[in-house]
Amino acid sequence: MSSLTLPSIAVILCSSRQPRVCPQIGAFVTEIIENRIPSISTHPHPKLHLIDLAAWNLPLFDEPGIPSQVSSHSEYSQPHTRAWSLEIQKYSAFIFILPQYNWGYPAVIKNAIDYLYHEWHGKPAMIVSYGGHGGVKAAGQLRQVLQGVRMNVAETMPALSFPSKQTLLQATKGEELPLLGEEGIWDSEREVVCKAFEELLTLVSQK
Numbered sequence: 001m002s003s004l005t006l007p008s009i010a011v012i013l014c015s016s017r018q019p020r021v022c023p024q025i026g027a028f029v030t031e032i033i034e035n036r037i038p039s040i041s042t043h044p045h046p047k048l049h050l051i052d053l054a055a056w057n058l059p060l061f062d063e064p065g066i067p068s069q070v071s072s073h074s075e076y077s078q079p080h081t082r083a084w085s086l087e088i089q090k091y092s093a094f095i096f097i098l099p100q101y102n103w104g105y106p107a108v109i110k111n112a113i114d115y116l117y118h119e120w121h122g123k124p125a126m127i128v129s130y131g132g133h134g135g136v137k138a139a140g141q142l143r144q145v146l147q148g149v150r151m152n153v154a155e156t157m158p159a160l161s162f163p164s165k166q167t168l169l170q171a172t173k174g175e176e177l178p179l180l181g182e183e184g185i186w187d188s189e190r191e192v193v194c195k196a197f198e199e200l201l202t203l204v205s206q207k
């Protein structure tokens, strides 16, 4: 497959707080994927692109219509919706880097999803959650919503647990966590991230 036909995959940072740990976790997941052993994969190496919802800073959903009834981005009434639509149209799959807030997922990602419909429809998704217990409740809820916009969600959902209360508090303050290099706190999770990513690539190849 030539590089021109490689799937374009976006990594979506689903926290918009300042400070926050989400960019570090996005970088950790990206590093795992980019350094995975290509020989164990039957898929070509795709390029990953970052989407930071904090940078997009979308207002609370303010379209007059239902996005599922819109057939072209030009039909959206708001310029930010048209720009968001064009951004999401660029990618063939998505990796959601997802914190858990109060047993759910952050409002910023639900808002970003609700703006669109056809732009998500039929595309594969992978969820990597994190939290005191791995953020599994947030991941399960997001999975349902992604299925609602008819995305194909990879079965495996890596759930990264902060190893201690102290680490959780450091993460909350956006302090640097020992993630990369030797003795990273989630070294044992690298394999499950690769597994989920392989599933994502299989879903992309089945499209």
Ligand SMILES: Cc1cc2nc3c(=O)[nH]c(=O)nc-3n(C[C@H](O)[C@H](O)[C@H](O)COP(=O)(O)O)c2cc1C
Residues within 6 Å of the ligand: 015, 016, 017, 019, 020, 021, 022, 023, 099, 100, 101, 102, 103, 104, 130, 131, 132, 133, 134, 135, 168, 171, 172, 173, 174
């Ligand atoms: C509003 C809020 C609610 C939270 N609720 C949970 C929770 O339900 N479970 C959990 O494990 N951690 C919870 N935490 C702790 C987060 O896991 C931790 O703050 C993490 O750093 C959040 O990700 P972020 O820094 O990328 O926003 C919560 C944090 C915030 C700010």
